[in-house]
Amino acid sequence: MSEHISLSGTVPQSANGKRLDQAVAEMFPDYSRSRLKTWITDGQVRIDGEVVDRPREKVLAGMDIEIDGVLVEVKRFEAQPIELDIVYEDDDIMVINKPAGLVVHPGAGTPDGTLLNALLHHFPAIDQVPRAGIVHRLDKDTTGLMVVAKTIPAQTHLVAAMQNREITREYEAVCNGPMTAGGTVEEAIGRHPTKRTHMAVVALGKPAVTHYRVVERFRAHTHLRLRLETGRTHQIRVHMAHIRHPLVGDFTYGGRPRPPQKAGEPLLEMLRGFRRQALHAARLSLHHPITGEWLSWDAPTPADMVELLAVLRADRKEFPID
Incomplete structure (x- = not known):
């Protein structure tokens, strides 16, 4: 099923000199940037x-823009009564504290x-x-904070903010090996050349x-706080392994x-039994996509990582480090 969409408007002064894809996103906020860009490249x-058909084409105030697009019906997914830990919600956005084991998208x-x-179950209009x-x-096995848009204008603004690195995401992690200082990893990430799921x-x-x-050093492990500038798939996991x-x-990585040497049974059992990456999205900060207000949320360290850190501290107490 498909639906024909006809839109028209005049480029406002606020979009003067901008790229075509940016201008139409401003003029027609009820449609996503990706959909508008597709209409451009399809010659519509x-x-x-x-x-x-060039999204980067510059436009000037006063130009008339017409869109004769086709809206293809996308696959409808089923609403299911799955419990959500909602940290914040208003008319435009939700912030979710995701548990381990929950996949984000089918x-x-x-x-x-x-x-x-x-x-879909919590807010059918989404x-x-x-x-x-x-x-x-x-x-799937990373816990912590995610922002979700409840309207297309909110989603459009959030996607742009993400692309412009205007959303701050901070993580907690426990890595293998003792580290003495922080730093930055700046390395390009892409699909593994032979392992296609990595x-x-x-x-x-x-x-x-x-x-x-x-944050804290142990005999053979380190508790870290990390901040992303970009959002590549498996970014923290790949960079720390690198x-x-x-x-x-x-x-996986x-x-x-x-x-460590002479580790007691509690630590051995903990490390053997910790079956997910020790990674938690602990803080999320952003400008509200509609009001512009700066907002920030924190999610407490999940119980399994709290227990892991407690066992590592007990080991350090028994075998002090310099």
Whole structure:
């Protein structure tokens, strides 16, 4: 099923000199940037009567823009009564504290039972927003804060803010190996050349920047606080493995148990039994997409990471470090 959409308008002074895709996003906020860009590249947008299929084409105030687009009905996902830990909600956005084990979006091998299905149940009108308002993701076994848009204008602004690095995301993690100081990893990330489900540091990947600082040191592990400048798939996990400090529990990227010498049974059991990457999205800060107000939220460290840190502290107490 498809629906024809006819839109028209005059480029306002506020969009003078901007790219076509930026101008139409401002003029027609009820449609997502990706949909508008597709209409442009498909030749369904005219400027002063002439078809323009280049999103980067500059426009001037006073130009007339017409869109004769086709709105293709997307696959409808089922609403499911899955419990959500909602940290904040208003008419435009929701902030969710995602638990470990919850997949964000349906895909191969996970057709339902996801955060998207839960969002559709909690707020049915969100099915009118592309991807049910999801603007960024967390891995299945990563816990913590995510922002979700409840309207298309809110989603448009949040996606732009994410692309412009205007949303601050801070994480807690426990990695293998003792670290003495923080730093920055600035290495491009792309699909692994042979393991197609893995990401890797590759020369032709997308730019990726991760900042980290030491919170607490243990005999053979380090508690970190990290901040993302970019949002590549598996970014923290890949960057920490690249500098030879993979996250505890991250068996995909080399985080197998690495106990210190003479480790007691409690620590050995904890490391063997920690079956997810020790990674938690602890703080999320952003300008509200509609009001512009600066907002910030914190999610407490999840119980399994609290227990992991407690066992590591007990080991350090028994075997003090310098």
